[in-house]
Structures are given as C-alpha cells and as structure tokens.
Amino acid sequence: MTDKNPLIEINQLVKKFGSFTALNGVSLNVYPGEVHALLGDNGAGKSTLIKVLSGVHAATDGIIKVDGKEVHFKSPREASDAGIGTVYQDLALNALTSVTRNFFLGREIKKGPGAFGIMQMKEMNEITMREMKKIGINIANPEQPVGTMSGGQRQTLAIARAIYFGAKILILDEPTSALGQKQQMEVLKTVKRVKNLGNIAIILITHNEIHARLVADRFTFLSLGEVIGSGLSSELGGDDVKRLMAGGADIGDLAKELENVT
Amino acid sequence: MNSKSVNQPRKESDRHDAKRWYSAILARPEVGPVGVMLLLFGMLGYFSIPSGEFSLNPFSGEGFNALAIRNNLRVISQLGIVAMGAGLLIISGEFDLSIGSMIGFAGGVMAMILRWGFAVVIPYVSFEGGIHIETFTLFKITDVSPLLAVSITLCFTLFFGWLQGFIIVRSGLASFIVTLGGLFFLRGLTEIIYRAFNKRPDQTAGSTTVTEIPDIKNIVNVPGHGELEREVAKSLPQADLLELLKTIPETTVLKITEKLTYINESVAASKNLLLKNKGVKGLEKSLENALSSGNEGMVAILQDKIANFQVEITSPRIVSDVDIAKEYIDTLHSARPVANFFGGDIIEPVFDWLYFTVNWNVNNYGNQFADGLYSCLMIWFLLALICYVVLSKTQAGNWIYSTGGNLNAAKANGVPTNKVKVSLFMFSAFCATMFAACQVFETNTADTSKGNLKELEAIAAAVIGGVVLTGGFGTVVGIIVGAAIFGISKEAFFYIPYFDGSFYRVFLGIVLLASALANENIRKRVIGSV
Numbered sequence: 001m002t003d004k005n006p007l008i009e010i011n012q013l014v015k016k017f018g019s020f021t022a023l024n025g026v027s028l029n030v031y032p033g034e035v036h037a038l039l040g041d042n043g044a045g046k047s048t049l050i051k052v053l054s055g056v057h058a059a060t061d062g063i064i065k066v067d068g069k070e071v072h073f074k075s076p077r078e079a080s081d082a083g084i085g086t087v088y089q090d091l092a093l094n095a096l097t098s099v100t101r102n103f104f105l106g107r108e109i110k111k112g113p114g115a116f117g118i119m120q121m122k123e124m125n126e127i128t129m130r131e132m133k134k135i136g137i138n139i140a141n142p143e144q145p146v147g148t149m150s151g152g153q154r155q156t157l158a159i160a161r162a163i164y165f166g167a168k169i170l171i172l173d174e175p176t177s178a179l180g181q182k183q184q185m186e187v188l189k190t191v192k193r194v195k196n197l198g199n200i201a202i203i204l205i206t207h208n209e210i211h212a213r214l215v216a217d218r219f220t221f222l223s224l225g226e227v228i229g230s231g232l233s234s235e236l237g238g239d240d241v242k243r244l245m246a247g248g249a250d251i252g253d254l255a256k257e258l259e260n261v262t
Numbered sequence: 263m264n265s266k267s268v269n270q271p272r273k274e275s276d277r278h279d280a281k282r283w284y285s286a287i288l289a290r291p292e293v294g295p296v297g298v299m300l301l302l303f304g305m306l307g308y309f310s311i312p313s314g315e316f317s318l319n320p321f322s323g324e325g326f327n328a329l330a331i332r333n334n335l336r337v338i339s340q341l342g343i344v345a346m347g348a349g350l351l352i353i354s355g356e357f358d359l360s361i362g363s364m365i366g367f368a369g370g371v372m373a374m375i376l377r378w379g380f381a382v383v384i385p386y387v388s389f390e391g392g393i394h395i396e397t398f399t400l401f402k403i404t405d406v407s408p409l410l411a412v413s414i415t416l417c418f419t420l421f422f423g424w425l426q427g428f429i430i431v432r433s434g435l436a437s438f439i440v441t442l443g444g445l446f447f448l449r450g451l452t453e454i455i456y457r458a459f460n461k462r463p464d465q466t467a468g469s470t471t472v473t474e475i476p477d478i479k480n481i482v483n484v485p486g487h488g489e490l491e492r493e494v495a496k497s498l499p500q501a502d503l504l505e506l507l508k509t510i511p512e513t514t515v516l517k518i519t520e521k522l523t524y525i526n527e528s529v530a531a532s533k534n535l536l537l538k539n540k541g542v543k544g545l546e547k548s549l550e551n552a553l554s555s556g557n558e559g560m561v562a563i564l565q566d567k568i569a570n571f572q573v574e575i576t577s578p579r580i581v582s583d584v585d586i587a588k589e590y591i592d593t594l595h596s597a598r599p600v601a602n603f604f605g606g607d608i609i610e611p612v613f614d615w616l617y618f619t620v621n622w623n624v625n626n627y628g629n630q631f632a633d634g635l636y637s638c639l640m641i642w643f644l645l646a647l648i649c650y651v652v653l654s655k656t657q658a659g660n661w662i663y664s665t666g667g668n669l670n671a672a673k674a675n676g677v678p679t680n681k682v683k684v685s686l687f688m689f690s691a692f693c694a695t696m697f698a699a700c701q702v703f704e705t706n707t708a709d710t711s712k713g714n715l716k717e718l719e720a721i722a723a724a725v726i727g728g729v730v731l732t733g734g735f736g737t738v739v740g741i742i743v744g745a746a747i748f749g750i751s752k753e754a755f756f757y758i759p760y761f762d763g764s765f766y767r768v769f770l771g772i773v774l775l776a777s778a779l780a781n782e783n784i785r786k787r788v789i790g791s792v
Binding site for chain 2: 076077080088090091092093094096097101102104105106107108110112115116117118119145146147148208
C-alpha cells in the first residue's frame with residue numbers, strides 16, 4: 001500500500017478554540033482506494049477534525065496537504081473545490097423536493113442569466129439516475145421526493161452527489177448511525193463500491209467498530225484531541241480496537257468499573 | 263426456526279402499495295383548493311340567479327354578468343398580487359406582516375408625488391437670528407411622470423423590504439416580530455408623511471386623503487388641443503368639437519356612426535321594453551283585483567287591454583356630429599401608457615365584441631355593461647407567470663424551496679440562503695407597491711388606511727392555496743387558486759338571500775383551518791410518512 005502517494009496528508013494539526021485545545025497535533029495519511037476509519041469516543045476531536053478538513057474552521061497550526069500541495073481553507077467552498085466532499089450526518093438533503101433537485105442543489109445545470117437560468121431537468125434526471133446506479137442504487141423515478149427514500153438510499157444519494165461534484169476525498173460522518181440493520185449494510189455496500197472505484201480516498205467516522213472492521217483498511221483512534229493509535233486493519237486485533245475505542249482504557253478495567261457500580 | 267423461505271426476497275419497495283390513480287391525484291397540493299373554488303363559483307352563480315327564475319346553468323346568475331365579472335376579478339387579482347409575494351416568501355420559510363402597511367405607504371408616497379411633485383430637501387442648522395433649522399432644496403420636480411412616480415416609490419419600498427430582510431438574516435430574529443415592527447413603523451410613518459406634506463403651503467396640517475390627482479390614465483392627445491383629460495375634452499365647446507370632427511378620417515366617422523346607431527337602437531329598444539313591462543305590471547295587478555272581486559266585465563276589459571298593450575314607442579336618437587366627436591375622443595389611446603398600464607382597462611375589444619356582436623354585455627338600459635377588465639388582472643397574470651417560471655423551472659426556484667425546506671442543507675450546498683430571503687422580502691415589497699400603483703392610478707386617490715389587514719389576507723390566501731407556513735412547500739398555481747377562493751367568497755356570500763354577508767369571514771376561517779390541516783397531511787404524504 002505504501003507505493004501509493006497519500007491523497008491527503010495531515011501533519012501535526014492543532015486547533016484551539018480560545019483556551020480550549022480541541023486537536024493537539026493530529027497526523028494521518030489517507031490513500032486513494034482506501035477506507036480510513038477514524039474512531040474515538042465523544043469529544044475525542046473527530047468532529048473538529050472533519051470541520052477543519054472541510055473548511056468550516058481554519059486550523060490553528062499544522063499542515064494539510066492535498067495531492068502533495070499545501071492548502072489553507074477559508075470556506076467550505078474552497079475545501080470542496082480542492083476535492084474534499086463531506087457527507088454530514090444530516091446529509092444536507094431537502095426531504096420535500098425531488099431526488100434530482102437535491103442531487104444538483106446549489107450546482108444546477110441551467111441555461112440563461114444567473115440564478116434565473118432555466119434548469120435542464122431532463123439532463124439532470126439522467127445524470128442523477130446514472131450516478132446513483134454507479135454506486136448501487138437503481139431509483140425508479142428521479143422526480144420522487146427525497147422524503148420517500150429510505151435512510152440508506154439518502155446516504156447513497158449524498159455520497160453520489162459528493163463524488164459527482166469532484167470529491168476525491170470523501171468524508172463520511174457517522175453514516176451508519178440512526179439506521180436499521182439492513183440499511184446499515186446498504187450503506188456499507190455503498191462505501192465498498194466507492195472504495196472499489198479506486199481513485200477516491202474515504203475517511204469514515206464512526207462509533208461502531210464492527211462496521212469499521214468490515215470496510216476499513218486503516219484505522220486511526222483519537223482521544224482527547226490526540227492520536228492514541230493507528231494501523232492497518234490486518235495489524236489490529238479485536239481487543240486493540242475495543243481498548244482504543246474506549247480512549248485507551250483497558251476493556252478489563254471497564255468491566256471492573258461496571259462491577260463496582262452498585 | 264420459524265421463518266419463511268421464499269424464492270423472491272422481499273424488497274423494501276414491496277412494502278409500498280402501488281399508488282392508485284386517485285391517490286396520485288389527491289397527493290397534488292392543489293386538489294382541495296380547486297374543489298373549494300369550484301364550489302364557491304357554483305354558489306355565486308346559483309344564488310345570484312334572480313328569485314322566481316330557474317336555470318339549470320348556475321353561470322347564468324347575476325354574479326356572472328359582465329360588470330360582476332369585472333368587479334370580482336378586480337378583488338381577486340388585487341389580493342392575488344400581494345398573495346404572490348407573501349406566498350413565495352412563506353415557501354422560503356419567512357413571512358411578512360408589513361405588506362398592508364407597505365401598500366398604504368407606497369400608495370401615499372405615489373399619490374403625493376403625483377399631486378405635489380418630488381423634491382430632495384436637506385435640512386441644516388442655521389445660526390443667523392437664533393439657532394433654528396433651515397432647509398435647502400437640492401432639486402424639485404413638480405410635474406412627475408407616472409413612471410418616475412412609481413420608480414421613486416419603488417426605491418423607498420424596496421429599501422424597506424431589503425432592510426427588514428437584512429435585519430432578519432443578520433440578527434436571526436423571527437420574521438414575525440421584525441415585520442410586525444415594520445407593520446407599525448410603516449403605518450405610522452405613512453400617517454406622519456400625510457400630515458406633514460399633503461397640504462397646500464397656506465395650510466397648517468395635511469389631510470389623510472390625497473385627492474385632486476388628475477385622471478392621468480385618461481389623458482389623451484386631442485388634435486388641435488394638445489393633451490387633455492377625456493372628460494375635459496368631451497366638454498369642449500360645440501364649435502371646437504365640430505372642428506375636431508373635420509380632422510377625423512371618413513372611414514373612422516362611418517365606423518363610429520355605425521357604432522352609435524347600434525347603441526341608440528339598443529337603448530331605445532330597452533326603454534320600450536322597460537315601459538311596456540311597467541305598464542303591463544300595473545294592468546295585471548288590476549286584473550288580479552278584478553278577478554278576486556268577481557267583476558267579470560272588468561276582467562274582460564283588462565284582459566283585452568293587456569293583450570293589446572301599446573306604449574308610445576321611443577324612436578332611437580339620431581347620431582349627431584357632436585356625439586361622433588365625443589365618441590372619437592373616447593376611442594383615442596391614452597397618452598400616459600404607464601398610468602394606463604396600472605389603472606386602465608384591458609381587453610376592451612373583447613367586451614366591445616360581446617356588446618356589439620354577441621349582444622350579451624348589455625345592461626337594463628341598453629348600454630354596454632362593462633368596458634373591459636381592470637388592468638390589475640393583467641399585472642397579476644404577468645406576476646404569476648414570472649413567479650411560476652422562477653419557482654418551478656429555474657435555479658432560483660430550487661434555492662427558494664431548499665431555503666424553506668431545509669435551511670442547513672441549502673447552506674451546506676452553497677445556496678446563498680440569506681440572499682434568497684432578502685430578495686424575497688424585497689419582492690414582497692415590490693408586490694405591495696404594484697398593488698398600490700393599481701389602486702392609485704385607477705381611483706386617483708389614496709389614503710392612510712389603504713391596505714389595512716391585507717398582509718393577513720395575503721397569508722391566508724397562500725395557506726388556503728396549499729402553502730405550508732413552516733416553508734418549503736407550495737406552488738404558484740396553489741397561490742393563484744387561494745387568492746381566487748378568498749376573493750370570490752367575499753362576493754359569493756353577499757348574493758345568498760337572508761344571509762348576513764359577514765358569514766364569508768366565518769366561512770374563510772373554517773376553510774383556512776381545513777386548508778392548514780390538509781396541507782400538513784399532504785406534506786407528510788409527500789415525504790412519505792403517511
């Protein structure tokens with residue numbers, strides 16, 4: 001795997017909010033065609049990290065390189081122009097409008113003056129159908145409201161949208177949370193299909209180590225704003241994952257703690 | 263293990279029953295409102311049929327004669343204009359309570375500019391002869407054209423629309439409270455402006471009504487006399503009118519003569535019919551009395567009289583040269599197209615055709631009932647057409663829906679949601695200004711209370727038309743239907759005999775509530791939770 005150049009390199013990233021240090025020197029590399037699972041407990045700094053990567057916050061210190069070039073994002077637009085597509089937990093979808101209208105929201109194909117250009121619905125519908133099919137969902141009617149789709153389908157729509165609009169680095173923020181078993185599998189299948197496209201690097205943020213083990217190639221564990229462990233999927237044992245997930249505490253200690261609760 | 267083994271695994275989509283054709287129709291947001299609208303039109307038609315007559319066709323009622331159509335459509339389209347602004351704004355997730363005050367403000371500003379002119383005055387503090395405030399007049403235009411008056415008014419109203427929108431998106435305050443402030447502020451400002459400026463130099467306090475605005479839309483270019491109001495031109499001395507007649511081409515004179523002859527004949531025929539009916543009615547009453555008293559001789563005489571009843575036949579008036587000249591002045595085009603655009607009539611040829619050819623647009627006295635439709639209908643139609651294209655076909659439309667449907671999603675996808683909202687607040691102010699322009703140029707007056715409560719009527723019309731108050735859901739067709747329902751119920755209830763006219767408000771209250779419930783249901787249907 002080391003023969004590839006990382007698509008995104010993060011080196012000693014620091015983010016401070018006033019006196020609070022959210023990230024204290026985080027480093028990680030993500031390679032094309034790989035899923036990099038980012039795990040950690042609540043408050044570990046996962047959300048801050050993706051917000052810095054997607055341009056919502058500016059880093060206090062440290063270096064981010066995309067495709068070998070150093071970048072400093074000032075807005076989400078700049079990050080997405082650089083090829084970082086973030087799929088948030090709420091998916092940024094409008095349930096009341098159609099699949100196509102959501103797919104192209106903010107980037108509509110149009111003819112005419114400025115915002116009053118006429119949308120080319122036919123072309124947009126075709127592209128939506130095609131792109132959704134590429135990563136595994138065959139929608140019958142691109143004019144159906146997003147509200148009628150299942151959670152898994154919505155996740156797929158958001159991912160397809162990010163990829164179509166040039167995301168080389170896809171950040172998935174807890175894509176399997178708040179979904180039923182079957183839909184979680186649907187999403188993981190989608191992640192696998194995107195991985196198989198080969199040219200896209202995926203950062204998968206999750207609480208669920210089972211899901212992470214199913215699709216991830218590399219792991220990075222965060223705790224209190226620092227990396228407490230990382231490695232290839234093949235190198236990590238199940239107990240390591242559990243221990244690191246819990247922020248470095250031994251799982252045996254946790255069991256003991258529980259026993260002491262009366 | 264107790265599980266079924268099936269050849270075909272059950273898919274997620276199998277859980278949704280295929281939609282039947284009627285449930286597909288019922289999921290359209292416009293269905294309910296269209297039904298109510300048709301009901302109201304039926305009511306208006308049926309109850310406006312004069313008592314004692316019977317007709318299977320409800321549209322033969324007096325609610326549908328030419329004049330009633332003209333008046334009903336005015337009520338509907340004026341409300342429709344402001345409902346369009348209010349509706350689009352609600353779809354984007356905000357709403358505007360200042361529409362009514364904006365109408366009053368715009369009407370006042372426009373009317374006062376037309377009446378008194380427009381000046382930019384800079385006040386400054388003077389120290390000569392004690393400290394006091396003096397004013398310096400930068401420039402003053404006394405004879406402001408209609409276009410300029412509307413443009414200046416738009417500058418003010420669009421500014422206030424922008425300001426309200428700006429405050430709302432910047433502060434994050436609810437639009438309810440900000441525009442409620444706008445409602446009070448603008449109404450108060452309007453009253454102050456009236457008292458301060460709507461007066462002659464020798465008067466101390468201004469009046470709250472602007473009058474004496476010339477009938478601008480009816481200014482015509484009379485050959486040999488220059489620009490004159492139609493009525494003034496028609497009351498020129500006879501000699502002048504006869505002089506004017508000489509400038510009219512022969513063919514036009516013939517056409518006008520033919521027209522006037524038709525009108526005079528129609529008037530005479532109607533008069534004869536009226537007199538005859540009147541006379542026969544008296545005789546029939548006498549006959550009734552004679553029958554009840556058993557005076558057989560009298561009955562025979564009266565029956566004979568009724569059968570051979572004759573009135574003194576009025577013969578049609580002869581078309582005089584002065585009549586032709588006056589009619590010619592009526593046919594001249596307005597010399598002020600902008601004023602005519604807002605306050606004039608439209609499709610007069612159609613209404614002429616209905617009178618001269620179809621013989622339908624005739625009142626009891628044989629004259630033409632309505633000259634045309636009010637031009638606000640056209641303005642409403644144009645606005646609605648533009649809104650329809652923008653909302654359902656353009657990028658801006660998708661932005662409006664997403665701003666109201668899921669604000670964070672829209673922001674995350676790079677939609678300039680603040681710009682969308684501020685633009686729509688300005689559009690709402692624009693619609694209010696159009697409403698005011700239609701009123702001012704049509705009636706040539708304005709007063710401080712104009713547009714009162716229109717903001718709530720506009721919101722109600724939009725909600726009745728299927729717009730959901732929380733945003734993201736609604737259509738232009740729905741808003742049009744909503745305005746039609748609101749406007750027509752105002753009229754229809756007055757035609758129901760023994761019925762208090764105010765029942766229309768009771769009715770509208772129920773319709774509004776039912777619509778809001780139905781809208782919520784349809785919204786859930788669309789997002790699949792029903």
